[in-house]
Amino acid sequence: NAGVTQTPKFRILKIGQSMTLQCTQDMNHNYMYWYRQDPGMGLKLIYYSVGAGITDKGEVPNGYNVSRSTTEDFPLRLELAAPSQTSVYFCASRHRGSDSGANVLTFGAGSRLTVL
Amino acid sequence: AQKVTQAQTEISVVEKEDVTLDCVYETRDTTYYLFWYKQPPSGELVFLIRRNSFDEQNEISGRYSWNFQKSTSSFNFTITASQVVDSAVYFCALSEAGYNFNKFYFGSGTKLNVKP
Numbered sequence: 042n043a044g045v046t047q048t049p050k051f052r053i054l055k056i057g058q059s060m061t062l063q064c065t066q067d068m069n070h071n072y073m074y075w076y077r078q079d080p081g082m083g084l085k086l087i088y089y090s091v092g093a094g095i096t097d098k099g100e101v102p103n104g105y106n107v108s109r110s111t112t113e114d115f116p117l118r119l120e121l122a123a124p125s126q127t128s129v130y131f132c133a134s135r136h137r138g139s140d141s142g143a144n145v146l147t148f149g150a151g152s153r154l155t156v157l
Numbered sequence: 158a159q160k161v162t163q164a165q166t167e168i169s170v171v172e173k174e175d176v177t178l179d180c181v182y183e184t185r186d187t188t189y190y191l192f193w194y195k196q197p198p199s200g201e202l203v204f205l206i207r208r209n210s211f212d213e214q215n216e217i218s219g220r221y222s223w224n225f226q227k228s229t230s231s232f233n234f235t236i237t238a239s240q241v242v243d244s245a246v247y248f249c250a251l252s253e254a255g256y257n258f259n260k261f262y263f264g265s266g267t268k269l270n271v272k273p
Binding site: 072074082083084086089091097129131133135137144145146147148150151 | 190192194200201202204207248250252258259260261263264265266
């Protein structure tokens with residue numbers, strides 16, 4: 042089991058460029074999340090998904106888009122990158138249930154994005 | 158209103174001291190889950206513990222212990238005989254089991270510095 046895999050790990054973008062952060066999980070989790078973490082700060086929810094074809098906005102969705110065509114993949118797209126989007130992005134997933142691993146958010150390693 | 162409050166922004170201790178990280182939560186659900194995550198300087202988010210609202214037993218795992226008190230809506234984390242490797246940011250989190258299960262609320266984190 043790879044868990045939650047994010048690519049790329051690092052990326053530098055110029056203002057106005059677009060890119061997609063990839064996230065895939067192999068645990069068959071229904072729930073997937075994208076968070077951003079600004080330097081020295083906590084986690085802010087960008088978007089989440091409760092299953093394939095269903096997505097919803099979190100606290101800070103502006104400037105981002107997501108899609109969920111399969112259970113495994115939850116890509117995050119940045120349109121027209123701005124310096125304010127310089128951050129570390131974390132993808133996470135979890136499942137609902139009563140087993141020992143249920144409800145726990147499993148995180149990817151993070152993607153560090155710099156917009157210059 | 159904040160769902161999860163970690164009032165201690167930063168704590169510094171000397172190695173071998175005991176330290177307690179505070180977490181206060183707010184929910185109207187009767188069934189919910191509480192979590193602690195560790196984020197070491199390397200940046201990944203590591204799951205430490207999950208507690209459900211029906212289990213108020215304190216838990217001990219090595220030098221780590223957790224005190225869950227529903228009466229005060231607190232879920233505090235104590236590290237006994239701290240070590241330099243405990244230096245990290247620690248996040249407390251809440252997930253409600255009802256309608257808002259899709260959400261996952263994080264506190265703002267407490268940065269722990271353990272000095273040799």
